[in-house]
Amino acid sequence: MSVTQIKTAKVSVVQDFKEITKMRLALSVVFSSVAGYLLGVEVVSWSTLLLLAVGGYFMVGASNAFNQIIERDLDKLMDRTKNRPIPSGRMSVNTAFAIATLFTIAGISVLYTINPKTAMFGAISIFIYVSLYTPLKTKTPLSVFVGAIPGAIPFMLGWVAATNDFGIEPGTLFMVQFFWQFPHFWAIGWFLYDDYKKGGFFMLPTGKRDQGTAVQVTLYTVWTVVTSLIPVFGVTGDLYLTPVSGIVILILGLILLRAAIRLYKKRDAKTAKQLMLMSVLYITLLQIIYVADKFIRIWI
Template identity: 60%
Template structure:
């Protein structure tokens, strides 16, 4: 095996793209909470966050090796394709877990605690539950919502109402995002025995839930304008911009409700990625304008 293939497999096992987006969200959370920005903490948060997500993904792929082999999208991953042994993947996952939690602990103990909770829930609850019940998405939304909040906790050492709201924004965002993916991959997931849509059906009922959770997400995202979220406050103009971005997701959710077509589910999924990338940046820009 070439070094290039090994490196590519390592990137697939730890899902570098996803890890980078998590690190990005954590750093925006840090910038929101920090009185003064410490480069060393940003660096530790980035490395610790990457290791935390990498560990979760590696454990996930070890557990789902046989399921991944059944799906077109995942059958060429390092484990189902046989390019990497389960032992090697587990060693990588274990090293990433220990190093990630240790690095987050060096920022503060609460960061390490949330990092550990995230890895534990993702691997021990979310991953096995996917084959059992659609409620797996609710469980998976908890570790998925930790990054934004983790940044605030890294900056302040506190988990208060501000960190809670950052958590809620990302928590409710997960539902439209993952159900849009569940819609797109429905046949594949079904074949592999995974339950990734609410009520396990690709129908208007699933889209009604997508619309509902998108509305809750928008409410959570604009709530800081009401000065009910401690030190986390945004200007009215910022709230309007965020509201309009949320409406973009709602627009595609309603289109999906009408058409029930994969093309609209893809647009909704892309709009959700755009939302979770842009909103933290808008929050940070707003903070530095105060």
């Protein structure tokens, strides 16, 4: 084997590892967990922050690997997934299972060293994603509701890691990211509708790209914005947001809502993709604003 072939093989292995664990998605989850930690902690422990990031990556990577093992035959049918490591034949099911198992054990162990509650929520996340959400995707649109639970855990997981406590504060963080999942994933389900249909996945609430789905996207966008602003009113314990930051988030929320209303009016794939991108921008900026607001108040 030539040097070029060896290098190509190494690149392929790294690429397959990134795909089986969905690295970009995992890193976004780690970002949410870190934001939650910074919101909950009084004095930042960099070692705990590192453990949270590593443990969080392991947990998401495990969920995604198990998911791709279960859906390997369906992935062959869809354009966006047919080149994944397992359906393309580049990775065996046994290898993927070994990665998923190793990541599960490592993830729970790492999170347990932070505190048992963090490990427990991490384990619950994997269980719901793999055992409930994944099989329900081909049976009912309610799968999105089930999938929103593990999807909303990372933001609150960071707070639990910081405080070893679950109360109104992490509950609020969970609620914000829970409601956010719906416009986000329904937008994805809309512009990838034809591809999902090939795999037999039911992602939209009515099963169609129709007015009913568009109405629900808009309603859940409203709920996302409303729950995002609850900390402004001082009713969420130690989780507080100043009115100035609240106004910024409201403006972002109105921009997100405008994108949802545009989807209601146009009902096309291009508008749905714009809503999806705006939803990613919204949750990212929201988490940054929440954290910045806290530390600016401390410094002032």
